[in-house]
Amino acid sequence: MMSKYEIEIERAPARAQPLTWETVPFGRVFSRHMAIAYYKEGSWKTPRIQPLHELSLHPGTSALHYGQALFEGMKAYQRADGMRFAFRVKDHWQRLNLSATRLAMPEVPYELFAEMLHALLRLESDIFPPDLQHALYIRPLYFAADPWLGVRPSDTYIFLIYLTPVGPYYVGEVNAYVETEMSRAAPGGTGAVKMAGNYAAAMLSGKKAQAAGCQVSLWLDSTTREYIEEFSTMNAFLVLRGPRLITPPLDRGTILPGITRDTLLRLAQLLKIPTEERDISLHEITEGLVHGEVLELFGSGTAATIMPIRAIHYRGKVWTLPIETPIAQKLKISYFELLSGQLPAPNSEWIWQI
Numbered sequence: 001m002m003s004k005y006e007i008e009i010e011r012a013p014a015r016a017q018p019l020t021w022e023t024v025p026f027g028r029v030f031s032r033h034m035a036i037a038y039y040k041e042g043s044w045k046t047p048r049i050q051p052l053h054e055l056s057l058h059p060g061t062s063a064l065h066y067g068q069a070l071f072e073g074m075k076a077y078q079r080a081d082g083m084r085f086a087f088r089v090k091d092h093w094q095r096l097n098l099s100a101t102r103l104a105m106p107e108v109p110y111e112l113f114a115e116m117l118h119a120l121l122r123l124e125s126d127i128f129p130p131d132l133q134h135a136l137y138i139r140p141l142y143f144a145a146d147p148w149l150g151v152r153p154s155d156t157y158i159f160l161i162y163l164t165p166v167g168p169y170y171v172g173e174v175n176a177y178v179e180t181e182m183s184r185a186a187p188g189g190t191g192a193v194k195m196a197g198n199y200a201a202a203m204l205s206g207k208k209a210q211a212a213g214c215q216v217s218l219w220l221d222s223t224t225r226e227y228i229e230e231f232s233t234m235n236a237f238l239v240l241r242g243p244r245l246i247t248p249p250l251d252r253g254t255i256l257p258g259i260t261r262d263t264l265l266r267l268a269q270l271l272k273i274p275t276e277e278r279d280i281s282l283h284e285i286t287e288g289l290v291h292g293e294v295l296e297l298f299g300s301g302t303a304a305t306i307m308p309i310r311a312i313h314y315r316g317k318v319w320t321l322p323i324e325t326p327i328a329q330k331l332k333i334s335y336f337e338l339l340s341g342q343l344p345a346p347n348s349e350w351i352w353q354i
C-alpha cells in the first residue's frame with residue numbers, strides 16, 4: 001500500500017496468554033494496539049499506533065455532553081490458505097463519513113482510515129481467527145474532543161481504531177420485542193447514521209425486551225407505528241412464500257444502510273431469489289403467519305451476521321416463526337462462500353487484502 005501518512009508506531013508488549021477462540025466473548029478481549037489520529041486547527045495530524053490505553057478526557061469533552069460521537073463495525077478474516085482480508089472497507093469508510101457529515105464533523109480521508117487500519121491489522125497478526133466462524137471485529141470510533149460546553153460543532157476530534165477478536169454475537173435463540181411506545185428514528189433525524197446516541201436511545205426498549213424474554217427490540221416507523229424498520233442491532237428481512245426476500249426501504253432515512261443488508265441483497269440476486277425493498281407492516285407479518293405466507297424473519301448485521309428470529313412479542317401476544325429457515329441458511333452459506341473465496345466477490349474491492 002502506498003502511504004501518505006508517516007504513521008508513528010509504538011509497540012506493545014507481547015500478549016501474555018494466547019487467545020482461546022472457542023470461548024472468546026463478543027467485545028471484551030481487545031487488541032494490544034490501537035490506531036489514533038487527532039484533528040485540530042483544520043487538519044488531521046500524523047496518526048499513531050500505540051499500545052491500547054485508557055484515554056484521559058477533560059470532563060467538558062463535547063462528545064460526552066452533546067453526543068457528537070459515532071462508530072463503525074467491520075470484520076477481518078483469515079482464509080484456510082492464510083490469506084487475510086477485511087470485508088468491504090471502503091463501504092464502511094463511506095458510511096462513517098455519511099455519519100460524520102450528518103453530525104457536522106469533518107470527513108476522515110480514505111488514506112488516513114485505510115493506512116491506520118492496515119498498519120494496525122499488520123501489528124495484530126497474532127489474533128487473526130483460525131476459521132471463518134470467528135473474526136477480528138474492527139471498531140473505528142470518532143468523537144468531538146473540545147473541552148467546551150458551548151453547543152456547537154467541536155473544533156477538535158479524535159479518530160481511533162481498535163480490534164476485538166469475536167465469535168457469534170448471539171448465542172442461542174433470538175426473540176424480538178415489538179416496541180410500540182418509543183421511536184428509534186424519525187424522517188430527517190439520525191436513524192440512518194451510526195451515531196452513538198441511536199444506541200443509547202434504544203437501551204430502555206432493550207430493558208423492556210429483556211423483561212419479556214427477548215434479545216432485541218423491533219422498531220416501528222415513528223409516524224404510523226405500522227411498519228417495521230429494523231431490530232436494535234440488525235436490519236430486518238422477511239421471507240414470504242415464493243420465496244421472496246423483502247426488507248424495509250432506506251428512502252425515509254430512518255434505517256441504518258447495513259453493509260451486510262446490502263451484501264445479502266446482492267447474494268439473493270446471484271441465487272435468483274426475488275428481492276423487494278418496500279414497507280412491511282406488522283399486520284402483513286401476523287396475518288402472513290396465520291395463513292402460512294410468512295416463512296422466515298431474520299436479522300442481518302456485521303456483528304450478528306444472519307440471525308433467524310424465533311418469535312415476536314407484540315402487544316402481549318407471542319407469534320412464533322417456523323423453525324426451518326432455508327433462505328436464511330442459503331444466504332449464510334453463500335455469505336461464507338464469499339468470505340472463503342469459493343464465490344467470487346461481486347466487487348473486487350469487497351475483499352481488502354492485508
Ligand code: COI
Binds near residue numbers: 073074232301302
Ligand atoms: C455491528 O453489527 O457491527 C454493529 O455495530 C452493531 C452493534 C450492535 C454491535
